[in-house]
Amino acid sequence: MVTLTIDGQKVQVEEGTTILEAARKVNVRIPTLCYLPEVQAIGACRVCLVEVEGNRNLQPACVFPASEGLVVHTNNLRVRRARKFSVEMIVSDHPMDDCLTCPRNQKCELQKLADDLGIREVKFTGEKSGGQIDDLSPSIVRDQTKCILCRRCVTVCKEVQTVSAIYTQGRGFKTRVEPAFGRSLNDVSCTLCGQCILVCPVGAITEKENIEEVWHAIFDPSKFVVIQDAPAVRAALGEEFGYPPGTLVTGKMLAAVRRLGFNRVFDTNFAADLTIIEEGSELLKRIREGGVLPMITSCSPGWIKFIEHFYPDLLPHLSTCKSPHQMLGALTKTYYAEKAGIDPRDIVVVSVMPCTAKKFECSRPEMAGSGYRDVDYVITTRELAKMIRQAGIDFAGLENGYYDDPLGEYTGAATIFGATGGVMEAALRTACEVATGKTLENLDFQAVRGLDGIKEAVVPVDGIGNVKVAVAHGLGNARKIMERIKDGTADYHFIEIMCCPGGCVSGGGQPVPVNDEIRRLRAQALYQEDKNLKIRKSHENPSIKRIYEEFLGQPLGEKSHHLLHTKYTARGRF
Amino acid sequence: MKSWRAQVLVCAGAGCVSSGCRKIRDAIVAGVENHGLKQEVKVIETGCIGSCNLGPLVLINPEGVLYQKLTPEDARDIVAEHLAGGKLVERLLYKDPLTGRPVARLEEIDFFKYQQKIVLRNCGLIDPMNIEEYVAREGYQALHKVLTSMTPEKVVDEIIDSGLRGRGGAGFSTGLKWKFARQAQGALKYVVCNADEGDPGAFMDRSVLEGDPHSVIEAMAIAGYTIGSSQGYVYIRAEYPLAIERLEWAIRQARERKYLGRNIFGTGFDFDVEIRIGAGAFVCGEETALLTSIEGRRGEPRPRPPFPAVKGLFGFPTLINNVETYANIPAIILKGAQWFASFGTEKSKGTKVFALAGSVINTGLVEVPMGTTLRDLVFKIGGGIMDKKQFKAAQTGGPSGGCIPAEHLDIPIDYESLTRIGAIVGSGGLIITDENTCIVDFARFFMDFTQSESCGKCPPCRIGTKRILEILIRITQGRGREDDIDRLVELCNNIKDTALCGLGQTAPNPVLTTIKYFRDEYLEHINDKHCRAGVCRRLKKQAAVKIS
The missing domain is CATH 3.10.20.600 (Ubiquitin-like (UB roll))
Structure with missing residues (x-):
């Protein structure tokens, strides 16, 4: 431990703790911009500058290590002037006329910083570095004119996701963050995961909005508009309306979407339960018939695009199951349409997802097994919040709503899909019981929960033996597992991989900000819901039993094959 | 060893190479052969002799006669008249600019007379492609001395006592830097030579590598022994192909002669050097950006601390000095700290x-x-x-x-x-x-350079230098505003105080000093729309005449 003095207050910290962290201990909040815990500390933006006695230059608090006897000033005239200048410079190269129309208006870190530092005029105006707007991908829009070059997106893409779709190029005033050769995200091996959106402090990276298309569908009297939502949405939507992270707002959300004018409200969770049955059957088949193992989950479209780009040789390891919302879309336009007597041509399926890659997924040509697009529009959690605000709905005042039958019933196993390890846990619950016929005493598989990058477990299953499983979240961890499959050291039967760190609760379509604490809280909300539900195993979902009886027949049967399973495309790097 | 009656040194620094010294050499070689002097006269290419505006040039030893601004015909005359005939070729000698009289001997020319060569001790004297010539000039003796008779601590003390300070720009005590790198704990350590010389007009590092590459290799090996490293890297810019070629050759020769490699001088000390070639970014001359670039990443500076001596290349303790600094080391080791400290001033030695x-x-x-x-x-x-x-x-x-x-x-x-x-x-x-230089335009030139060479990492440098440049351009185009000088000073002072690395922190210096010493000239541009040097073409050259 070392003792240092910050603004006249003594503070004791571990040696090497940054001044930024040490200052928090004495309730001093040093402003930051390029710094992002768990992602990047590079001292680039010069906003967290402090004066360290004995140092000629001002020092960035986010990286300067505490040492014994250090005397630090975080708020004197020199420091204030320096910080203000750094932000003034950024502002002078920022298209301020666009603030009112920016998707991040009022949620912009630069706005807040400029306000906090009391910047009331732009003293040094001049040419703007400009750039282009890339809106070619179905998921993500990059507006270089707004980029402040903090590099948070570059770091998350390279270090966390190991994708490196975008990086810093050029020099001086012409420095830009962009894909190789200034190409579109659509032309490179971007997985469209949207983690860059979550870390962008301004409006330079946003999802491609589909709000207007959805409004038009809703107000088109010839359309029957169905909405479904992924489990992670209900664990985070509340944050958009001022609830603390980890507040489950399922009831209010359901009431709100009904008020928006959707004709039916289904739950992606239903299809998550269905996934467990289909995927579980596929796994058992592979184990019994000597198929390709380990089998890997396929419900995360960013992950799918990653393996298609980076490990196309390993595609046979993927389960052929579509992701749950695609399954539900397909069933809505077949099973439900038939049941309700609606022409599937008139049905519009809207998925609310924590995800930007799903926007791409729903546009994949193979996602139309019924002859109609499984899902017509994907909107993110953030977009749903915007629609609720646009409609003038007082979210907090709403009574609880409900899901519609028959595609709205779900179990606890489905709801934990939203957290890393959730799919695996749901699968294990069903696998253990179905294979053995015995009832599990403890349904909580703690080994696959939590934020460790790669989690492993060995589960003895009667009749099969020890089933070895692994769970990875974040593409950096996925890459590690892929390398082990390549070199033959991954002797697992089943692997769950989620594209985004923490799983879908912190997907690229979720409310900002996201950090490990928020990931934990959102996951906790889902585990709590699971715990409170009466039925916690997918195979016990009555609606699932019914759909097999009435419509699908057998898992992996003919109908399943057409509607619920898919194929993949080797894409290569460029 | 064979002795020669005369030695013709053809300057083959990059400057003379581009002004055609190879043709001069060929003409001399042919002439020597024609006159049957092959056994008496040795012709060699040497490194930069220094007087670049006189090139192509040759130096004839042992007399020390310099012939300047040569053509191949001149070279034939030198062979015929000087080497064969024993007479000076007066028309090719240097002429004193004041008296117009020819000066034959190099050491009598003012340009050389007042110089003191330590770093350039071998440049222009030896064939850089021949390790024997370096060895003959006490080459690798300093390394031998260090390995056989000095502890690393003693080497550190010697360098500290010499008062040598970093020649790359910052002027930090070289000995202290070595000491910190020696004290740092690490499973590996690296010795790095910064040869990413990028200042417009500066070419001393290039000349050392072209003319005396072994002095740098030897110094790096000494550094390796001192800090406990067995691997060195020279980071050299791609725009220096001749220096790269000669350094590569020198490294190969040093390996063959076992001055590099395993068990050097049988002492158990291992050291080797590899070259890394920069891709043209000025900022990679900044030490942390350079290390980042060697690591294969975009060359951008990183905050210090941690300093490279503690956490440098690939995260290991790293000693990084520039070429000129290293070139001093063998001389200091052989002749002693006191000898070195006898040159220079109280705080700036050598x-x-x-x-x-x-x-x-x-x-x-x-x-x-x-x-x-x-x-x-x-x-x-x-x-x-x-x-x-x-x-x-x-x-x-x-x-x-x-x-x-x-x-x-x-x-x-x-x-x-x-x-x-x-x-x-x-x-x-x-x-x-x-007087023909416009001081505002002069500042604009340098700001244009640093602005486009900023790595773009920190806003004060990336955007601030652009804003300075915009104001300077406006002033030189006659659109200067009354408060522009104040704005410039404010921008400059803030950038100095906030920029991440040395590039940004020093970029405002040309502007601040020109404002400090030539404020009138700025004011003439801004208020009178007048450029006294006549450089700013949109402004008047003559001052307006006041009609009373």
Whole structure:
């Protein structure tokens, strides 16, 4: 431990703790911009500058290590002037006329910083570095004119996701963050995961909005508009309306979407339960018939695009199951349409997802097994919040709503899909019981929960033996597992991989900000819901039993094959 | 060893190569053969002799006669008249600019007379492609001495005592740097040579590598022994192909002669050097950016601390010095700290190599003791200003340096003195300007350079330098505003205080010093729309005549 003095207050910290962290201990909040815990500390933006006695230059608090006897000033005239200048410079190269129309208006870190530092005029105006707007991908829009070059997106893409779709190029005033050769995200091996959106402090990276298309569908009297939502949405939507992270707002959300004018409200969770049955059957088949193992989950479209780009040789390891919302879309336009007597041509399926890659997924040509697009529009959690605000709905005042039958019933196993390890846990619950016929005493598989990058477990299953499983979240961890499959050291039967760190609760379509604490809280909300539900195993979902009886027949049967399973495309790097 | 009656040294620094020295060499070789002098006269290519404006040139030893500005015909005459006939070829000798009289011997020429060569001790004297010639000039003896008779601590003390300071620009004590790198704990350590010389006009590092590459290799090996490292890297810019070629050759020879590799001098010490080639970014001369670039990443500076000595290349303790700094080391080891410290001033010891350029009569590479006055450099060595014009200002330290006006001509050139007047020694670029230079345009030129070479990482440098440049351009185009000088000073001071690395922190120096010493000229541009040098074409050359 070392003792240092910050603004006249003594503070004791571990040696090497940054001044930024040490200052928090004495309730001093040093402003930051390029710094992002768990992602990047590079001292680039010069906003967290402090004066360290004995140092000629001002020092960035986010990286300067505490040492014994250090005397630090975080708020004197020199420091204030320096910080203000750094932000003034950024502002002078920022298209301020666009603030009112920016998707991040009022949620912009630069706005807040400029306000906090009391910047009331732009003293040094001049040419703007400009750039282009890339809106070619179905998921993500990059507006270089707004980029402040903090590099948070570059770091998350390279270090966390190991994708490196975008990086810093050029020099001086012409420095830009962009894909190789200034190409579109659509032309490179971007997985469209949207983690860059979550870390962008301004409006330079946003999802491609589909709000207007959805409004038009809703107000088109010839359309029957169905909405479904992924489990992670209900664990985070509340944050958009001022609830603390980890507040489950399922009831209010359901009431709100009904008020928006959707004709039916289904739950992606239903299809998550269905996934467990289909995927579980596929796994058992592979184990019994000597198929390709380990089998890997396929419900995360960013992950799918990653393996298609980076490990196309390993595609046979993927389960052929579509992701749950695609399954539900397909069933809505077949099973439900038939049941309700609606022409599937008139049905519009809207998925609310924590995800930007799903926007791409729903546009994949193979996602139309019924002859109609499984899902017509994907909107993110953030977009749903915007629609609720646009409609003038007082979210907090709403009574609880409900899901519609028959595609709205779900179990606890489905709801934990939203957290890393959730799919695996749901699968294990069903696998253990179905294979053995015995009832599990403890349904909580703690080994696959939590934020460790790669989690492993060995589960003895009667009749099969020890089933070895692994769970990875974040593409950096996925890459590690892929390398082990390549070199033959991954002797697992089943692997769950989620594209985004923490799983879908912190997907690229979720409310900002996201950090490990928020990931934990959102996951906790889902585990709590699971715990409170009466039925916690997918195979016990009555609606699932019914759909097999009435419509699908057998898992992996003919109908399943057409509607619920898919194929993949080797894409290569460029 | 064979002895020769005469040795013809053909300067083959990159400057002379581009002005055609290879043809001169071929002509001399052919002439020597034709006159049957092959057994008596040895012709070799050597490194930069220094007087670049006189090239292509040859030096004939042992007499020490310099022939300048040669054509292949001239070369044939030199063979016929001097080497075969024993007479000086008067028309090819250097002419004293004042008297017009020919001066035969190099050491009698003012340009060379006042120099003190430590760093450049072998440049222009030996064949850099022949390790024997380096060895013959006490080469690798310093390494032998260190490995066989000195502890690492003793080496550190010697370097500290010598007072040597980093020649790359910052002027930090080299010995202390070595000490920190020695003390740092690490499973691996690295020795790195910064040969990413990028200041416009500066070429001393290139010349050392072209003319005496072994001095750097030897120094790096000494450094390796001292800090406990067995691997060195030379980071050299791609624009220096000749230096790369000669350094590669020298490394190969040193390996063959076992001055590099395993068990050097049978002492159990292992050391090797590899070359890494830069891709053209000025900022990679900044030490942390350079290390990042060697690591294969985009060359951008990182905050210090941690300093490279603690956490450098690939996260391991790293000693990084520039070429000129290393080139001093073997001499210090062999001749001693006291000898070295006998040159220079109280706090700035030894010599400094300057690349003298601009409006002086004699341009080229000069090495003088620290503390030599600017006046001596310009007027004694440089021969004064061309075309009988007036000295206006000297820019030291390249784009990071400052502009020194005539009132400070008598300032001794050392770290402290230059810093005091807002300039820096820097890497040793020295650009002399005369009355035909517009000072605002001069500042604009340097700002244009640093602005486009900013790595873009921190906003003060990326955007701030652009804003400065915009104001300077506006002033030179006659659109200057009344408060522009205040705005410039505010921008400059803030950038100095907030930028991440040395590039940004020093980028405002040319602007601040020109405002400090030539404010009138700025005001003329802004208020009178008048450029006294006639450089800013949208402004009037003549001052407006007041009609009373």
